[in-house]
Amino acid sequence: MPLGRLLLRAASAPLALVLLTSFLTSPAQAATPRETPSAEVRGYIDAHTHLMSYEAFGGSLMCGKPFDPRGIREALRDCPDHAANGAFAWWENFTRHGTPFGNHDPAGWPMFEDWPAWDSRTHQQAHHTWLERSWRAGQRILVNHLVANRQLCEIYPLKRDTCDEMAVIRLQAQRMREMEAYIDGLSGGPGKGWFRLVRNSAEARSVIQRGKLAVVLGVEASEPFGCRTIAGAAQCTREDIDRGLDEMQRLGVSSMYVCHKFDNALCGVRFDGGTTGAFVNTGNFLGTGRFWQVEKCTGQARDHTITPAGGLGDSLKDLLRLLGQAGVTLPLYPSPPHCNVHGLSDLGEHMVRGLMARHMIVEVDHMSAKAADRTLDILEAALYPGVISSHSWTDETYLPRIYRLGGMVTGYGHSADQFIAEWKRNKALRDPARPFGYGYGLDANGMGALPPPRANNTAPLRYPFKSPVDPTVTLDRQQTGLRTWDLNTDGVANYGLVPDWLADIHNRAGQEITTDLTRGAETYLTMWHQTETTP
Structure with missing residues (x-):
């Protein structure tokens, strides 16, 4: 048994917690980011992540939470069905290793022997202490997508929550407010925390200028407002969509998908490929009655x-x-x-126009080519700039149209080399008449892989390093509990290693990409403001 575990068993629980708290911070967390006095903000943006997805898919598929009022020991627990050696964690094994068979050490805090890891899909990747490290290094916007998938919920046998997608969206919005209040409590009281939910671009700009993280709410649901199809028949109406969009506005949602993973009554989806595609296609059949x-x-x-x-x-x-x-x-x-064969339906067009009428941002990722094409036709006819491709899930043919509208494109959290290559391609497609900023869609807790460790050890990231986005911040290796992570060998094992990944990208590609990333928050705010002021 490792020495650290023996010591913890010997210590009283309160004393062990106090002793281990010292491991939670890194040198980057010693100082609070400075306020930015100028009107233009500087900082990087994650345009696609899922802090509260542990409440989705029945509430038993994903292990751990981004926060727990009882502390990190409770937040970073493995799923009950992963107990012993993880042999019954068949979904984790399938998504991580391609087979339902396997095992892992289910102990989380404070050892973290097997998770979080860059390729672990079911373990918490964005505890608030890890997200805080990224904020201190220069992150200024996080678009958190409230996520739901009824079909996956029904397939997975263990459940503690409903499979009703809109009920799950409401629950996750509540959890976001609770997380904000929890971080406020750690920071001295209401309104004093670094994690701030925002409803409009002016509020976001004000938050960022005070040196804090502006958190935008989005929705990525497979059947928004119950808009599924059964044997080709829509299960929702225009009135359902109108009521649903009004409710989303009341919840503070500013950005929304029309479809995700499975065909619905609004639009056809962009397929998944490979073995994942075969599995998702089966889900499409179970959910709609059709492959x-x-x-x-x-x-x-x-x-x-x-x-x-x-x-x-x-x-x-x-x-x-x-x-x-x-x-x-x-x-x-x-x-x-x-x-x-399925594009944007009449109901889908009604939803797109409903998003526009409410000055919300339209997410085009996951739409089929036909659906994305028609959606962009509608946006272009109205000169509507509120459109984003946030995590590399639309055909690159459409990127120039997004840029010309004044929309934004951010790349999926790939390996450094792949992310750099995609940035170069996307930047070449931009509208040269508009300022350019870039960002990433990490998709943390979205059951996708995070950036892996480098394939070779040439020119490794050296610790400690200065954040390329805010050189006043120095970071050493990320530490939580008794575990220390190193980007070179662990990749982005959790959200706290995003600054390391961006430093590695800077070292490989130079100042130009860092400048574009630093302009990412301003580019998003400009697009959002123009969306709010479009007639």
Whole structure:
């Protein structure tokens, strides 16, 4: 047994907690970020993360919380069904290793022997102490998406929460307010915390100018307002959408998806590829009564390729098309390029126009090529700038149109090299008449991998280092409890290593990308303000 664990068992619980609290901070947490006196803000943005997804999918799929009033020991616990050696953690094993079989050390705080990890999908990645380290290094905006997926909730056998997506969204919004109050309590009282929920661009700008983190609420649901389909029939009305959007505004939501992962009554989705696609396609069938339907793309934009493709799918393509028209679908697909036959429905157009009428930001990621194309047509006709691709899930053909509208693009949290390559590609597509800023969509707690450790050990990140976004902040290796993480070997194992990842990106790509990232918060605020003032 490790020495640290023996010592903890020997100590009284209160004393152990006091002793271990000293491990929670790093040198970067010694000073509070300075207020920015100028009107233009400086800092980086995460445009896509899920702090409260532990309440989604039935509430038993994801382990740990970003905060717990009883402290970090309670917040960073493994799931009960992962007990012993993790052998029953079949979803964790499947998403991490590609097989339902495996094991891990289920002990979280204070040892963290096996989790959090860059490739662990079901363990908490964004405890508030880790997020605080990123804020102190220069992060100024976090767009937190309240997330729900009824179908995944129903598939997973363990539940403590409802599968009703809108009830889950309400619960997560409540948890966000509770987290803000909790951090206020740690910081001296109401309004004094560094974590501030904001409802509009002016409030966000004021928060940032005071040196704090502006937290924007978004929604990423698969069936918003109950808008699913069963055998092609919509299960919601325009009135349901109007009532739902009004409620989202009351909750403080400013940014929203129209569809996510599965086809719904509003739009077709951009497929997942590979083995993940096969699993999600099965979910689409269970949720809607139909597998994804494919046609050969006629334009430059396309959706991801579904596998397997070709072979029998090619020989039966005419029959499959006729069966699809009759409402019968089979998971057989012709050779690519693949495009979802479903675009933006009449109800989907009503929702897009409803978002515009409420001056909300339209998220185009996860829309099928046809749906994204029609959505951009609507936004262009109204000269509406409130549009974002936040985590690399739309076809790059559409990026120039987003930029010309005054919208924003941020890249998924890939490895440093891949993130840099995507930044170069996206910047080349920008509108040169507009200022350019960039950001990332880490998708923390979104059941996707975080940036991995470097493939080789050439030019490793050296500790301690100065934040490239705020050089007044110096960071050493991230420490929590008895665990110390190193980007070079651990990748972005938790949100606290985002500053290390950005420093590695800076070391590899130079000042230009750091300048663009530093302008990310200002670019988002400018887009948001223009959205609010569009007639």
